[in-house]
Amino acid sequence: MKKLRILTVGVGGQGILLFSKILGEACLKADIPVAMSEVHGMAQRGGVVETNIVMGGIKSPLIAKGEADVLVGLEPVETLRALPRTRKGTVIVSSTDPVVPQIVKDGFAKYPELPPLFEKLKELFNKVYLFPGEQLAREAGTSRALNVVTLGALTGTGILPFSKEDMVEAIKSTVKPQFLEANLKAFELGFNAVTA
Amino acid sequence: MHPLVEAKPGQKLLLLGNEAIVRGALEAGLKIGAAYPGTPSSEIGNNLFQIQHELPGLYFEFSTNEKVATEVAAAAAASGLRSLTCMKHVGLNVAADALMTLAYIGVQGGMVIVVADDPSCHSSQNEQDSRYYARLSGLPLLEPATPEEAYQMTRFAFELSEKLELPVLLRTTTRVSHARGVVKVGEMPSYDKPVKGKFEKDIRRWVPIPAVARERHKVLLEKMKEAETLAESASWNFVYGNGTLGIITSSVAANYVYDAFQELNIDEKIRVLTLGFTHPWPTKLIAEFLSQVEKVLVVEELEPYLEEAARVVAQREGFKVDILGKYSGHLPRYFEFDPGQVKEAIARAFSLDLPQPETPDVSWVPDLPPRPPTLCPGCPHRETYNVIKDVLKDLGQLENTIFPTDIGCYTLGILPPIQMADYLICMGSSVGSPCGFSVATDQRIVSFIGDSTFFHAGLSPLASAVFNKHNFTLVVLDNETTAMTGHQPVPSQELRPKVLEDRPRIDIAEVVKALGVKNVVTINPYQKEKAKEAVRPILEKNELSVIIAKAPCVLYRARLAKKK
Incomplete structure (x- = not known):
């Protein structure tokens, strides 16, 4: 079975744990061996959050420097921050909508100008999928669905070892019923953003 | 129904290591659990706390600290029931006094002590290796590598504990507790009705006066020999x-x-x-x-x-x-x-060739803004810090004040622009260390402790402060919950889930007064001017005083409102 290491990064509050849980549930439904790790507790308070998901029989629930096959970013600066974990050929899937840190708002640090950095990213990697995640989530009816938009985009890349239907089933079994409709729409918008 | 209870034998679940431990314990017939929350162990207690409301045959409590929780579980196991306590690595330091002698008197029902270490200090103040507690106490130790193994080992740990009549340490790390993996679950015993154990009196076993302790130490050493034989042939090795x-x-x-x-x-x-x-x-x-x-x-x-x-x-x-x-x-x-x-x-x-991954040149990435963890938007702690800071500034005392702090969200008061966290050792040290600073220096001392931490380790040092006539101001940041670890209950909370509505409430101001503190004031940190007025006379005096800043955690309040 093909081994796949997916590193997902973002900011506390973006729903990255649920993102990973749904991805894991989809593996479970498709009978693909999966292991993952996440960070809870103090690190979540507005800080950088990451999850590591490995499929296909890998046991280590952590992805080291140069090991990520896919880098998923729910926030563009976090995508850039995680680049040392990539290698040549890593697939990049990232939202382009920034979450500006408090420290920038307070004037103690600078948030970089993104468009030239996106260009650089496209030069360096063959497969770069960028999409306005928050904008699409709002379009779907809730800005909280950024995580599911991103799942849609990741699924749209075609790199996952299971079908789109498996993923939709995983969303249905994980997301609370009252939010399901918006989330399924968010998923489609993310999927279309990278396949269209 | 709770998903960890609902799962049928043979079903595969994607579980956190901590959830796997819960399911394993339930399948093993856990009857009584007790814990004080601490990352990375917290989800064990959280899940058991929820599940007990569905299973009449399960009792679980959040005790005020790890030592109390260990004693609760030990007594249950002495009465023949299977019991469990769980804690983070530093929690085992608090429970260590109980642990060392519990190893002598042992258990009847199986007892599992889960201890979660935190290499890299993701959410901790040190990265101690708790495996040395197994050597120190003489207790068997299991180290799972994955959630699947955590599940299997938890079941095994109860068997092992009963065989040896000793509590068993199950030691995880962050990357086991907070890893997710596929676990194929087994059968659960019936939890339809409460089960009571029976404590069989035996003073030569359960009361380690010197004459008994000497004999029990020999018993422990014999049991360690037996445990070693079991370790030699264990399938985990x-x-x-x-x-x-x-x-x-x-x-x-x-x-x-x-x-x-x-x-x-x-x-x-x-x-x-x-x-x-x-x-x-x-x-x-x-x-x-x-x-x-x-x-x-x-x-x-x-x-x-x-x-x-x-x-x-x-x-x-x-x-x-x-x-x-x-x-x-x-x-x-x-x-x-x-x-x-x-x-x-x-x-x-071993002098092997290691294929190096081709890593991209990322030298073009500019300096990226950091995202240090911060107090949440609207957090009442920030307001309290500002009230105290303003009054001290007015009094010309800000520079001269030492701010001991404690373990909780409010430790983030270390960061700019607040910067009111100068000294910290462990849970409760915000009350003990000022006793030392007050005799060792002429500096003013204003220390900070959370409501849950106050009940955990703040009561006895405050009694000591009163009796030994130390001068400092203790600020109790009462946000009505144990916020950092995921909103576990606190004895003082007014805002509480339905399932705890029948529990008595212990008022912090009353407790503080009963301990003999004369200067006590309660403030609402959101009412800034009123709060400053109330705090000023306290900070003007140089006497032992307690300020209780009472306002619920915004996340907790929102979560509770959603449930009700």
């Missing part, structure tokens, strides 16, 4: 691979070794001894392994616990085998490992 080079490993590092082994194609060169039952050291198994290799690399996070075992065995057997690891500098004694680091260590130790 196994060898794979061939060759004259060896690796000894345990816990999450065993996964990194396994993956490196697959990737480097070294099964004719290297044999691996993976250990899951690691106290007592299975010395015969280690000796047999060492006799087959010329060189061995020990791959374990934190302290050289197994490396020392290997050295002891090699010395005892007169083996000349090269033992590499921490002492040789192949691997560090600090921080968690990652798979790349382990691969490199293996390649270096």
Whole structure:
């Protein structure tokens, strides 16, 4: 079975744990061996959050420097921050909508100008999928669905070892019923953003 | 129904290590659980707390600290019931007094003590290796590497505990507790009605006066011999691979070794001894392994616990085998490992070629703004810090004030622009350390403690402060919950879930007054001017005083409102 290491990064509050849980549930439904790790507790308070998901029989629930096959970013600066974990050929899937840190708002640090950095990213990697995640989530009816938009985009890349239907089933079994409709729409918008 | 209860035998679930422990414990017939929350162990208690409301045959409580929780579970096990307590590594320090003598008197029903270490200090103030507690106390120790193993080992731990009549330590790390993996679950016993145990009196067993303790120490040493025999043949301890080079490993590092082994194609060169039952050291198994290799690399996070075992065995057997690891500098004694680091260590130790991944040039990435963890938007702690700061500034005392702090969200008061956290050791040290500062310096002292931490370890140092006439101001940041670890209950909370509505409330102001503190004031930190007015006379005086800043955690209030 093909081994796949997916590193997902973002900011506390973006729903990255649920993102990973749904991805894991989809593996479970498709009978693909999966292991993952996440960070809870103090690190979540507005800080950088990451999850590591490995499929296909890998046991280590952590992805080291140069090991990520896919880098998923729910926030563009976090995508850039995680680049040392990539290698040549890593697939990049990232939202382009920034979450500006408090420290920038307070004037103690600078948030970089993104468009030239996106260009650089496209030069360096063959497969770069960028999409306005928050904008699409709002379009779907809730800005909280950024995580599911991103799942849609990741699924749209075609790199996952299971079908789109498996993923939709995983969303249905994980997301609370009252939010399901918006989330399924968010998923489609993310999927279309990278396949269209 | 709770998903950990609902799952049918044979069903596969994607579980956190902590959830796997809960399911394993339930399948083993856990009857009584008690804990104080602490990352990375918290989800064990959280799940048991929720589940008990669905299962009449399960009792769980959040006790005020880890020592109390251990005593609750120990008494249940002394009465013949299966019990469990769980805590983070530093929590075991609090429970250590109970642990050391509990090892002498032992248990009747199986008792499991889960301790979750935190290499790299993701959410902790130190990265102690709790495996040494197994050696210190003489208790059996299991180290799962994955959620699946955590589930299996929890079930086994209850059996082992009952066989040896000793509590068993189940030690995880962050990357086991907060890893997710696929667990195929088994059958749950019936939890339809409450089950009571019976405590059989036996003063020569349960009351370790010196004459009894001396005998019980001998009993413990005998049991350790028996435990060692069991460790020798335990299925958790196994060898794979061939060759004259060896690796000894345990816990999450065993996964990194396994993956490196697959990737480097070294099964004719290297044999691996993976250990899951690691106290007592299975010395015969280690000796047999060492006799087959010329060189061995020990791959374990934190302290050289197994490396020392290997050295002891090699010395005892007169083996000349090269033992590499921490002492040789192949691997560090600090921080968690990652798979790349382990691969490199293996390649270096055994002079193997290591294919290097082609990493992209990222020198073009500019300096990125950091995202330090911060107090949440609207957090009442920030308001309290500002009230105290303003008044001290007005009094010209800000520069002259030491701010001892404590363990909780409010430790983030260390960050700019607040910067009111100057000294911290452990839970409760915000009350004990001012007693020292007040006699050692002429500086003013204003210290901060949370409501949950106050009940955990703040009461006895406050009594000491009153009796010994120390001068400082203690600010109790009462946000009505244990916020940092996920909103567990606190005895003082007014805002509480329905299931706790019948519980008595312990008022912090009343407790403080009853302990003999004369200057006590309660403020609402959101009413800034009023709060400053109330605080000023307290801070003008140089006497022992307590300010209670009462306003619920915004996240907790929102979560509770959603449920109701």
